[in-house]
Amino acid sequence: MKEDTLVVHEIYSSIQGESTFAGLPCTFVRLTGCNLRCSWCDTTQAFHGGKRMPRSEVREKALAFGTPLVELTGGEPLLQPGAIPLLCELCDAGRTVLVETSGEADVSRVDPRVHKIMDLKAPGSGESHRNRWSNLAHISPRDEIKFVLADRADYEWMRTVIHERNLAQLNCTLLASAVWGKLSPKDLVAWVLEDSLLVRVQIQLHKVIWGAEAQGV
Numbered sequence: 001m002k003e004d005t006l007v008v009h010e011i012y013s014s015i016q017g018e019s020t021f022a023g024l025p026c027t028f029v030r031l032t033g034c035n036l037r038c039s040w041c042d043t044t045q046a047f048h049g050g051k052r053m054p055r056s057e058v059r060e061k062a063l064a065f066g067t068p069l070v071e072l073t074g075g076e077p078l079l080q081p082g083a084i085p086l087l088c089e090l091c092d093a094g095r096t097v098l099v100e101t102s103g104e105a106d107v108s109r110v111d112p113r114v115h116k117i118m119d120l121k122a123p124g125s126g127e128s129h130r131n132r133w134s135n136l137a138h139i140s141p142r143d144e145i146k147f148v149l150a151d152r153a154d155y156e157w158m159r160t161v162i163h164e165r166n167l168a169q170l171n172c173t174l175l176a177s178a179v180w181g182k183l184s185p186k187d188l189v190a191w192v193l194e195d196s197l198l199v200r201v202q203i204q205l206h207k208v209i210w211g212a213e214a215q216g217v
């Protein structure tokens with residue numbers, strides 16, 4: 001069955017660099033392939049290649065790192081049918097499980113125990129038209145919606161989306177992140193304070209620690 005194998009770019013442990021889990025030891029399972037091409041994507045190396053592995057092997061390799069926290073990312077992890085049962089099995093194994101997803105893929109079948117970290121792609125990504133707005137119906141208070149912003153226009157788009165889609169009613173964390181090297185976090189913080197906007201500004205911690213070019217961290 002096509003759910004029995006996964007094409008994997010890498011499996012490694014590091015410090016979680018994003019979301020409200022930032023700073024915690026975490027094992028990352030990064031799947032290969034993505035159907036979007038965000039202009040500023042920092043993981044283009046995961047678009048192609050990878051190694052096809054039995055799902056059981058992916059699971060056991062991830063669990064063997066021993067961290068209580070495990071994240072499935074990519075590429076776009078939810079493009080592979082095996083991602084859904086893998087997330088479920090990692091939860092069954094007692095781990096806190098995160099999935100980092102683009103917001104284009106359907107999240108309705110993700111196990112409710114999983115914390116979904118879902119991007120809403122702003123215009124600067126070039127992929128804003130791909131946002132699957134119906135995904136918002138599957139966001140619970142344990143999930144996090146992330147905006148990665150390239151400029152002031154993206155910030156204003158986020159502000160409009162938060163108000164017009166009434167995202168506060170979802171009771172989930174709203175993350176605002178600057179595209180690394182493009183938008184100054186200082187500017188982002190100033191705008192957030194000016195508007196008293198209820199978002200959590202985040203900095204990609206792994207890039208502060210190891211630099212923007214480091215891979216496998």
Ligand SMILES: C[S@@+](CC[C@H](N)C(=O)[O-])C[C@H]1O[C@@H](n2cnc3c(N)ncnc32)[C@H](O)[C@@H]1O
Binds near residue numbers: 041102
């Ligand atoms: C590489 S993506 C993989 C998961 C999924 N495809 C997605 O877009 O959420 C992981 C996260 O890194 C963020 N990201 C990618 N490039 C970035 C950059 N240059 N600066 C800040 N965040 C970036 C994405 O927006 C996403 O939240």
Ligand SMILES: Nc1nc2[nH]cc(C(=O)O)c2c(=O)[nH]1
Binds near residue numbers: 100
């Ligand atoms: N350390 C670290 N934390 C991360 N959190 C989300 C990441 C991702 O690429 O999805 C990521 C990553 O690439 N590295």
Ligand code: SF4
Binds near residue numbers: 036038041074
């Ligand atoms: S959806 Fe994620 S992996 Fe795909 S291009 Fe955008 S940031 Fe990169």
Ligand SMILES: [Mg+2]
Binds near residue numbers: 043
């Ligand atoms: Mg990353």
